[in-house]
Amino acid sequence: MSTIHKIDRRDFVKLLGLATGGIVLGCSIGTDEKNFIPTKDSKGFHPNLFIHLEKNGNITIIASRSEMGQGIRTSLASAIADELEADWKFISVKQAIGHEKYGNQNTDGSRSVRTQLTPMRKMGASAKMMLLAAAAKKWNVAIEDCSAKNHFILNKNTQESLFFGDLVAEASMVAVPSDESIQLKDVKDFKFIGKTLKSVDLKDFTHGTAAYGMDIRLPNMKFAAIARCPVAFGTLKKFNKRYAEEVTGVETVFELPRIIPPTGKFFGMFGGMVVIAKNTWAAFQGKTNLDIEWNPGANASFDSETFKKTLTSRVHSTGKLVPGGHGNVTAAFEVAAKLIEATYHVPFLAHSPMEVPNATAWFQGNTIEVWAPVQDPQTARSELSHFFEIPEENITINVTFLGGGFGRKSKSDFVVEAVAISKKIKAPVQVVWTREDDIQHDFYHATSAQYLKGSLNRKGEVTGWLQRVGFPSIVSSFKPFSEYASGFELNQGFTNNPYLLENFRLENVQAEANVRIGWMRSVVHIHSGFGINSFIDELAFVAKKDPIKFHLDLLGEDRITNGDSAFPFYSKRLKNVLNKTATAAGWGKKLPKNHGLGVAIHYSFYSYVATIVEVSVLNKKVKVENIWTTIDCGLALNKDNIKNQLEGAAIFGMSIALYGKISMEEGAVAQNNFYDYQMTRMQDAPNIHINIVDAMKEPPTGVGEPGVPVIAPAICNAIFNATGERVRSLPLSDLGMV
Amino acid sequence: MNLNLSVNGKLHAIEAPEEMPLLWAIRDVIGLTGTKFGCGVNQCGACSVLLNGQLTKSCSIPVSQAIEKEILTIEGTSKNLEFLRQAWSDGNVPQCGYCQSGQLIAATSLLDTTENPTDKDIDTVMSANICRCGTYTRIKKAIHQAVAIKNESI
Numbered sequence: 001m002s003t004i005h006k007i008d009r010r011d012f013v014k015l016l017g018l019a020t021g022g023i024v025l026g027c028s029i030g031t032d033e034k035n036f037i038p039t040k041d042s043k044g045f046h047p048n049l050f051i052h053l054e055k056n057g058n059i060t061i062i063a064s065r066s067e068m069g070q071g072i073r074t075s076l077a078s079a080i081a082d083e084l085e086a087d088w089k090f091i092s093v094k095q096a097i098g099h100e101k102y103g104n105q106n107t108d109g110s111r112s113v114r115t116q117l118t119p120m121r122k123m124g125a126s127a128k129m130m131l132l133a134a135a136a137k138k139w140n141v142a143i144e145d146c147s148a149k150n151h152f153i154l155n156k157n158t159q160e161s162l163f164f165g166d167l168v169a170e171a172s173m174v175a176v177p178s179d180e181s182i183q184l185k186d187v188k189d190f191k192f193i194g195k196t197l198k199s200v201d202l203k204d205f206t207h208g209t210a211a212y213g214m215d216i217r218l219p220n221m222k223f224a225a226i227a228r229c230p231v232a233f234g235t236l237k238k239f240n241k242r243y244a245e246e247v248t249g250v251e252t253v254f255e256l257p258r259i260i261p262p263t264g265k266f267f268g269m270f271g272g273m274v275v276i277a278k279n280t281w282a283a284f285q286g287k288t289n290l291d292i293e294w295n296p297g298a299n300a301s302f303d304s305e306t307f308k309k310t311l312t313s314r315v316h317s318t319g320k321l322v323p324g325g326h327g328n329v330t331a332a333f334e335v336a337a338k339l340i341e342a343t344y345h346v347p348f349l350a351h352s353p354m355e356v357p358n359a360t361a362w363f364q365g366n367t368i369e370v371w372a373p374v375q376d377p378q379t380a381r382s383e384l385s386h387f388f389e390i391p392e393e394n395i396t397i398n399v400t401f402l403g404g405g406f407g408r409k410s411k412s413d414f415v416v417e418a419v420a421i422s423k424k425i426k427a428p429v430q431v432v433w434t435r436e437d438d439i440q441h442d443f444y445h446a447t448s449a450q451y452l453k454g455s456l457n458r459k460g461e462v463t464g465w466l467q468r469v470g471f472p473s474i475v476s477s478f479k480p481f482s483e484y485a486s487g488f489e490l491n492q493g494f495t496n497n498p499y500l501l502e503n504f505r506l507e508n509v510q511a512e513a514n515v516r517i518g519w520m521r522s523v524v525h526i527h528s529g530f531g532i533n534s535f536i537d538e539l540a541f542v543a544k545k546d547p548i549k550f551h552l553d554l555l556g557e558d559r560i561t562n563g564d565s566a567f568p569f570y571s572k573r574l575k576n577v578l579n580k581t582a583t584a585a586g587w588g589k590k591l592p593k594n595h596g597l598g599v600a601i602h603y604s605f606y607s608y609v610a611t612i613v614e615v616s617v618l619n620k621k622v623k624v625e626n627i628w629t630t631i632d633c634g635l636a637l638n639k640d641n642i643k644n645q646l647e648g649a650a651i652f653g654m655s656i657a658l659y660g661k662i663s664m665e666e667g668a669v670a671q672n673n674f675y676d677y678q679m680t681r682m683q684d685a686p687n688i689h690i691n692i693v694d695a696m697k698e699p700p701t702g703v704g705e706p707g708v709p710v711i712a713p714a715i716c717n718a719i720f721n722a723t724g725e726r727v728r729s730l731p732l733s734d735l736g737m738v
Numbered sequence: 739m740n741l742n743l744s745v746n747g748k749l750h751a752i753e754a755p756e757e758m759p760l761l762w763a764i765r766d767v768i769g770l771t772g773t774k775f776g777c778g779v780n781q782c783g784a785c786s787v788l789l790n791g792q793l794t795k796s797c798s799i800p801v802s803q804a805i806e807k808e809i810l811t812i813e814g815t816s817k818n819l820e821f822l823r824q825a826w827s828d829g830n831v832p833q834c835g836y837c838q839s840g841q842l843i844a845a846t847s848l849l850d851t852t853e854n855p856t857d858k859d860i861d862t863v864m865s866a867n868i869c870r871c872g873t874y875t876r877i878k879k880a881i882h883q884a885v886a887i888k889n890e891s892i
Binding site for chain 2: 067068069070071196198199201202203204205206207208209210211212214215217223248249278279280281282284352353354355356401402403404405406432434435640641644645647648649650651652655673674675679680681682683685687688
């Protein structure tokens with residue numbers, strides 16, 4: 001799958017703007033060799049490959065994946081450096097542009113390490129082999145007599161050593177090793193993998209020098225703000241731009257037509273009224289001063305509270321059968337000792353990364369250059385090529401740091417806006433969304449309703465499980481009139497329910513989309529994790545059993561599901577994280593008055609997670625006191641980074657549980673900014689205890705997302721444990737509980 | 739109007755409407771982009787600066803109120819800011835990093851006014867700053883660590 005290529009050094013020196021000379025190695029991930037011929041570019045800003053070693057020993061590693069806080073620049077670089085036997089102090093990381101030669105760059109789905117670890121390790125290993133061969137030739141000894149250690153090649157016979165930087169010329173003459181000849185290190189020999197490395201970007205992050213999208217400044221760059229219809233897909237009826245044009249700093253005001261994406265791909269953009277100004281503030285002011293009348297269109301009467309009732313009534317009657325069930329729930333219910341029913345709700349949610357959507361673009365007739373915080377630069381590039389009819393090779397997407405992504409920045413509508421505006425004004429432009437724009441024009445995490453019905457026998461064992469779910473599909477953003485959740489969405493926790501259920505039936509109900517729907521950190525697992533874990537807790541209570549024992553019993557005997565896939569499901573690993581978390585949290589211990597413990601487990605992005613939450617509830621107000629999370633993510637590449645991700649997931653999950661709600665009235669989003677779409681803050685933050693299972697021999701699985709789905713159900717189960725009150729509809733703020 | 743702003747000890751003669759929020763004067767007129775836009779309405783703290791030592795949300799005061807005052811942004815330095823930077827690095831605090839400029843400035847203000855802040859002191863001051871990545875527990879630990887570094891350095 002990966003092939004290593006050596007590139008003419010002179011081309012790269014020129015491209016990287018490096019004067020010191022060096023050796024460059026490249027790795028193509030499932031792409032064609034021609035991609036390794038570097039694109040000529042007068043700006044000299046296009047690093048094309050993954051490793052560049054200079055004579056002074058400095059190594060530049062190219063990060064192909066977008067950095068949005070998940071630490072990927074550090075993690076993948078450390079994998080290369082480990083196999084290369086490099087000294088970490090010589091490593092620096094450079095961000096790749098969006099280009100298919102880097103393989104899939106779509107930074108999404110908690111899959112960067114899962115898919116890139118091996119290719120990146122091979123990159124490092126092959127570079128090391130070339131350095132070994134170069135040194136062997138220099139010493140006139142066999143390669144087997146040489147070894148690499150900490151930026152030196154050692155001669156086993158003479159104890160001589162050669163610095164990596166001093167081997168640049170010789171290594172450049174060495175043939176590139178074949179893919180089959182590359183040997184990767186054994187787990188026990190890892191130097192960086194499985195250890196802790198601090199972020200390579202700490203200095204920039206603590207000095208304000210990391211360049212996010214909004215920090216790009218080009219000569220003669222204009223700033224743009226866009227007024228969009230409050231109702232999704234509404235259009236402009238009439239406007240008065242006079243008061244906008246009167247704002248000091250505003251240059252022009254014009255209409256921006258909507259770009260409708262072709263069915264099945266891309267995102268397009270809403271369109272609206274654009275204000276071009278000398279600075280961001282003037283653009284914002286001009287936008288505020290616009291007097292616009294809109295045609296709200298088909299979604300004008302959409303009301304999310306009414307929709308919640310509609311979805312609820314739909315899940316209360318029979319839906320479409322989802323394949324993959326088994327047994328006969330009706331028969332099981334008929335002979336049940338006890339029947340339990342419950343309906344759960346999650347509202348619409350907005351991503352709200354701290355850095356609002358923004359992009360800087362320069363359309364110059366035959367070429368487009370973009371600087372933007374994008375999770376998926378290649379799709380952005382294809383999308384621009386499609387809409388603006390410029391060949392992809394003439395489009396450069398420079399990926400900046402992302403001030404948070406969470407899925408929002410996978411959708412490149414803000415990039416399309418910047419390019420369309422630059423094309424119109426014939427100047428470089430930066431489009432900046434206000435926070436209100438961000439909250440009111442998102443690709444929302446869908447709202448959902450779920451109805452669960454379960455049966456218990458006299459021993460308190462689950463004999464039947466019926467689950468009906470309804471939520472607007474992500475597919476609706478690509479294919480209008482998609483009114484049922486799709487198979488790939490249901491497979492996020494619903495169809496692949498991990499419990500051993502003798503009689504299991506899943507139904508899907510109609511749920512039309514009246515706003516743009518997108519994926520947000522852990523996606524449909526937010527719904528499935530909440531519904532299933534809440535319901536298990538309810539069943540355990542009725543069965544008069546300890547919730548953890550109930551989970552363990554229902555997971556059944558150790559078994560492997562999807563054994564022939566690259567990532568089979570091991571029920572044992574899910575049980576293991578649950579047991580470990582129970583021990584860490586002291587499950588069963590005597591709790592202070594008004595405190596309660598709640599548990600949730602979830603398998604997502606091939607990782608196994610269990611969480612126990614301790615809450616205190618005083619005068620109906622909930623405080624989250626402690627969160628214990630255990631993850632089994634297979635090979636743990638960078639331990640402290642994983643811990644940081646899981647801590648962050650706990651806080652992100654708390655925001656969903658405590659405050660997360662976007663509502664629509666007459667088609668328009670009712671929330672505006674952080675005062676009415678609230679986030680977890682320092683005063684809410686609990687003690688968080690993270691435990692990473694040692695599974696270094698297993699392939700790495702997801703880290704960024706799997707910590708989220710367990711948080712809301714564990715909090716709600718803890719509230720029940722403390723108070724006897726069951727929360728089935730999020731968020732707690734709606735119930736006056738925070 | 740023409741006005742002079744002193745940022746991190748350096749004087750900048752700029753032209754900006756007096757009602758322009760200080761944030762945009764710093765970012766778009768002077769060109770120091772370390773101070774971040776997060777909400778524009780004094781809700782998230784990403785734009786925090788010190789104005790004559792006073793913790794200020796630069797998105798919510800007009801630039802005219804900063805004339806003849808000393809502005810400290812994340813590009814600047816102070817003793818406490820350096821202790822905090824060290825602690826932030828030791829604790830590997832940031833994730834995406836975007837809010838950390840504001841977090842560090844707010845924490846600097848906290849240490850400037852409170853020698854040895856308690857968890858409650860930290861909650862009070864730092865709850866004005868949102869971190870969507872959720873690095874709060876690390877920030878809290880790092881503030882305590884900065885105090886420890888400071889005490890060791892004396």
